Amino acid sequence: MSTARKIRNIGILAHVDAGKTTLTENMLFLSGSVRSAGNVDKGTSLSDALDVEKRRGISVRSAALSFSWRDVQINLIDTPGHVDFSAEVERALRVLDGAVLVLSAVEGIQAQSEPIWRALEAMQIPTLLFINKIDRMGADPDAVVEAIRREWSAGIVPIYRASNTGDNAAAIVDLLGDEPDAPLAESIAECDDLLLEQYLEGVALGANPLRAALAGATSRRALFPALCGSAKNDVGTVELLDAVIDYLPNANAAIDEPVSGVIFRIDHDDKLGRIAGVRLYRGRLQNRDIIENFTAQRTEKITQIKKSFLNKYEDTGVLEAGDIGFLCGLPQAQIGDILGDPDPVPGTYALSEPLLSVQVQARDAADHTRLEEALQQLSSEDPHLDFKRFSEERELHLKIMGVIQTEIVTEILRARFGIEAIFSEPIVVYKETPKQAGYGAEAYTMPKPCWAIVKYLIEPGPRGSGLVYASEMGVDKIRRKSQEEIAANMADALKQGIQGWEVTDLKVTLVDGSSHLVHSRPGNFVIATNIAMLKGLSETGTILLEPILAYRISAADEYMGKITADIIEMRGTFEPAEMDNGLFVLRGRVPLATSMDYAIRLSGITSGKAKYSIRFDGYDPCPPGEGVRRDYKGISPLDRSKYILMMRGAITQSVKS
Numbered sequence: 001m002s003t004a005r006k007i008r009n010i011g012i013l014a015h016v017d018a019g020k021t022t023l024t025e026n027m028l029f030l031s032g033s034v035r036s037a038g039n040v041d042k043g044t045s046l047s048d049a050l051d052v053e054k055r056r057g058i059s060v061r062s063a064a065l066s067f068s069w070r071d072v073q074i075n076l077i078d079t080p081g082h083v084d085f086s087a088e089v090e091r092a093l094r095v096l097d098g099a100v101l102v103l104s105a106v107e108g109i110q111a112q113s114e115p116i117w118r119a120l121e122a123m124q125i126p127t128l129l130f131i132n133k134i135d136r137m138g139a140d141p142d143a144v145v146e147a148i149r150r151e152w153s154a155g156i157v158p159i160y161r162a163s164n165t166g167d168n169a170a171a172i173v174d175l176l177g178d179e180p181d182a183p184l185a186e187s188i189a190e191c192d193d194l195l196l197e198q199y200l201e202g203v204a205l206g207a208n209p210l211r212a213a214l215a216g217a218t219s220r221r222a223l224f225p226a227l228c229g230s231a232k233n234d235v236g237t238v239e240l241l242d243a244v245i246d247y248l249p250n251a252n253a254a255i256d257e258p259v260s261g262v263i264f265r266i267d268h269d270d271k272l273g274r275i276a277g278v279r280l281y282r283g284r285l286q287n288r289d290i291i292e293n294f295t296a297q298r299t300e301k302i303t304q305i306k307k308s309f310l311n312k313y314e315d316t317g318v319l320e321a322g323d324i325g326f327l328c329g330l331p332q333a334q335i336g337d338i339l340g341d342p343d344p345v346p347g348t349y350a351l352s353e354p355l356l357s358v359q360v361q362a363r364d365a366a367d368h369t370r371l372e373e374a375l376q377q378l379s380s381e382d383p384h385l386d387f388k389r390f391s392e393e394r395e396l397h398l399k400i401m402g403v404i405q406t407e408i409v410t411e412i413l414r415a416r417f418g419i420e421a422i423f424s425e426p427i428v429v430y431k432e433t434p435k436q437a438g439y440g441a442e443a444y445t446m447p448k449p450c451w452a453i454v455k456y457l458i459e460p461g462p463r464g465s466g467l468v469y470a471s472e473m474g475v476d477k478i479r480r481k482s483q484e485e486i487a488a489n490m491a492d493a494l495k496q497g498i499q500g501w502e503v504t505d506l507k508v509t510l511v512d513g514s515s516h517l518v519h520s521r522p523g524n525f526v527i528a529t530n531i532a533m534l535k536g537l538s539e540t541g542t543i544l545l546e547p548i549l550a551y552r553i554s555a556a557d558e559y560m561g562k563i564t565a566d567i568i569e570m571r572g573t574f575e576p577a578e579m580d581n582g583l584f585v586l587r588g589r590v591p592l593a594t595s596m597d598y599a600i601r602l603s604g605i606t607s608g609k610a611k612y613s614i615r616f617d618g619y620d621p622c623p624p625g626e627g628v629r630r631d632y633k634g635i636s637p638l639d640r641s642k643y644i645l646m647m648r649g650a651i652t653q654s655v656k657s
Contacts, residue, residue, distance in 0.1 A: 006073065007075065007250060009098070010076055010098045011077040012099075012102065013079050014102035022231040023231040061085070062088045062089075064308045065077075065309075069242075084408075090119075094123075094264055094347075097251050099128070100129075105132060109144075123349050129224055131227070132228075132229065133230060134230050137166050145158055148226070155223045158184070159174070159175050159214075160173060161228075174239070176211060180210055184210075185199070192216070195209060218248065219249045252344075254281075255284050259280070259291060260338075262278065262281075263276045263277065264336075266335055266381050272313070274330065275326045275328055277324070278339065279323075285320075294342050300339070301329055305326070306326045334380070335380075358398055359397050360422070360423055361421065361422045375398065378409065378413075385400070390634050399429060431502050431503070432501050433504055433542060435541040440456045444644070449521060450524050451516035454478075454510065454525065467491055467504065467506060467508065469510075471487070471509070471510040485526060490529065492530075493529050498542055500633070501544070538638065548620050549616060550615050551612065552613045552614075553586045573589050
C-alpha cells in the first residue's frame with residue numbers, strides 16, 4: 001500500500017562548469033533552507049562540503065541535501081561533473097526517481113554530458129533539461145536544443161523560451177501559459193490519445209491538460225521538458241523547482257511492504273564512525289531494527305537513523321519507503337549492498353572504469369602504516385579506488401580515472417589525515433585473457449590438517465564477458481560449503497595472471513575434485529584454487545588486453561588531415577567523417593595508452609576550437625610488442641611451498657586489499 005507522502009528524489013547532473021552547483025545553491029536559498037545562496041568561487045557552497053572542494057571550486061563527492069518546495073520534500077543529489085569523479089554519478093543514479101541534466105547555453109553538449117545522457121537512458125530515469133548561462137556572450141539555447149534533438153532524442157520539448165540572450169538582462173518566457181505555444185501543444189498532444197483527438201478536431205488545448213499530459217509523458221520518458229535560465233542571476237530557478245514538482249514522478253512510498261533498500265555511499269564521521277547512505281524503496285526502518293544484508297548474507301543492527309539537512313546529520317529515528325537517509329551501526333557494510341528484498345532495487349550502470357593505476361608513498365617513511373589505513377578508508381568510500389597493499393614490495397596502489405583525481409586525493413590525505421603523499425606517474429591498467437582452453441589442477445593434502453583437490457576447465461570467453469564460473473561437482477564429492485568458498489573467491493584467484501594483470505573474459509568450470517570430512521578446513525579450497533588457476537593459465541597462455549576509448553571529434557574541415565593522421569599514429573580507427581557546413585565529425589576508437597594526452601594536443605592543433613569527447617569502450621587484444629607485462633606482486637601461487645606457508649600464516653602475508 002502506498003501512502004500520500006510527497007517526495008522527489010532527484011539528481012543534478014552536468015559536465016564540469018555547467019553551473020549545477022550554483023543552481024543547487026539557488027534552490028536551497030529559494031526554498032528558505034539558507035539565508036543566502038552559497039558561491040562556488042568564494043568556497044561557500046553548501047553542496048561542496050569538503051575543504052578541497054571549497055578551495056578548488058570543484059565537486060569531488062556527491063552531496064545529499066533535503067528541502068521542501070510547495071509542500072513536497074525534495075531529496076537532491078548534487079553530483080560531480082568532472083569525469084575523474086564519475087563513480088559518484090554512477091552511485092547516485094541508482095537512487096534517483098528523476099534527474100535534471102544541466103547544459104551550458106554556450107558550449108552545449110560537452111564531453112561528460114553525453115555519457116550522463118546515455119546512463120539516464122539506460123536506467124530509464126525521467127529527465128528535465130536546464131540550459132544554463134543564457135546571459136553569457138555567445139549563448140544560443142535554441143541551437144543547443146536542436147543539437148540535443150539531433151544527437152539524443154526528438155522528444156526534447158522546450159517549455160520556456162529565452163530572450164535577451166548574451167546579456168545580464170536575459171529572461172525567459174513561459175510557453176505553457178494562458179495561450180500555449182502551438183508547436184509545444186502539438187508535441188505534447190502526440191503523446192496523449194485524448195488530447196491528440198481534440199487537437200485534430202481543432203479544439204484549443206488549455207495549459208492544465210497539457211501540463212498533466214506532459215507529466216505523464218515525462219515519467220514514461222516519451223518527452224523531456226527543456227527549461228533555460230541563468231543560475232548565476234537566479235533566472236529560471238523557480239520555474240525549474242516547479243517543473244521538478246509538476247513533471248518528475250513521486251517516489252514510491254510502499255511503507256507496509258517488506259523492507260528493501262540499497263547503500264549508495266559510505267561516510268566517516270569523527271563522532272559517529274561509519275555511516276551508510278541508504279535509499280529505501282519499500283518498508284520502514286527504526287532505530288535498533290535488525291535488517292538482513294542480502295548482498296553480504298548477514299544481519300545488521302541499526303543503532304541510529306539520521307537524515308542530511310544542509311550537510312548536517314539530524315536524528316530522525318525512522319526511515320520510510322521513498323526516502324533517503326543515513327544509518328549508523330553497520331561497520332562492515334559496503335557501497336552497493338542491498339538491504340532486505342532485492343527485487344525493488346534497480347540495477348547498476350557503469351559510467352566509467354578506472355583505467356590507470358598509481359603507486360602511493362608517504363613522504364615521511366614513518367607515515368607508511370597511517371597512509372595504508374587512510375587509503376583503506378578512502379577506498380571504502382570510493383570502491384573504484386580499489387586499494388591494494390603489497391607487503392613483499394612494501395607498495396600501496398590505487399586505481400584512478402585521471403590525474404586530477406590524484407591531486408584531489410593528495411589534498412584529502414594532507415587535510416583530513418595529516419599525511420604528505422607522493423604519487424607515481426599513472427600507468428595503464430591492462431588485463432589478460434586465456435589464449436586457448438586448458439586445465440588447471442591442484443591437490444592440497446599436505447601438511448595436515450588440510451584437504452582440497454580441484455580440477456578446473458579454463459576456456460576463453462567472449463570479449464567483455466568477464467568471469468563466468470560453473471561447477472559440475474555434486475556435494476557428495478565436494479561439500480556445499482567448500483563449493484560456496486570456491487565460488488566466492490574465484491574472482492580473487494584471477495586478480496593477477498601470468499603477465500601480472502587481472503584475468504578476464506573466461507569461463508571456469510569445476511570438473512573434478514574432492515573434500516575430506518575430517519581434514520578439509522575453511523580456506524583450503526582458496527589455497528588450492530589459487531594455485532590451480534595460475535598453473536592452468538601457465539598452460540593455456542594469456543593474451544594481453546588494453547583499454548580502448550571510443551571518441552568523437554568535431555572541428556573545422558581544415559584540421560581533418562592532421563587529426564586523422566594523429567588517429568592513425570595512435571593506432572586508432574575512424575569511421576567515414578560526417579561533413580556539415582565547414583565542420584566535420586569524426587568517430588572511432590583509440591587505445592588509451594597512446595592517447596592519454598590527446599585532448600591537450602588537439603586543443604593546441606585547433607587553438608582550442610575542437611570538441612573532443614571520449615568514453616571507455618572495452619578491452620581489445622594488444623598488438624605484438626605493445627602493452628606492459630609486470631611481475632607478480634607478492635608471493636606467487638606458482639611458488640607453491642612458499643605460497644602455502646604464507647597462506648597458513650607461517651610467513652608474512654603478501655597481498656591485502
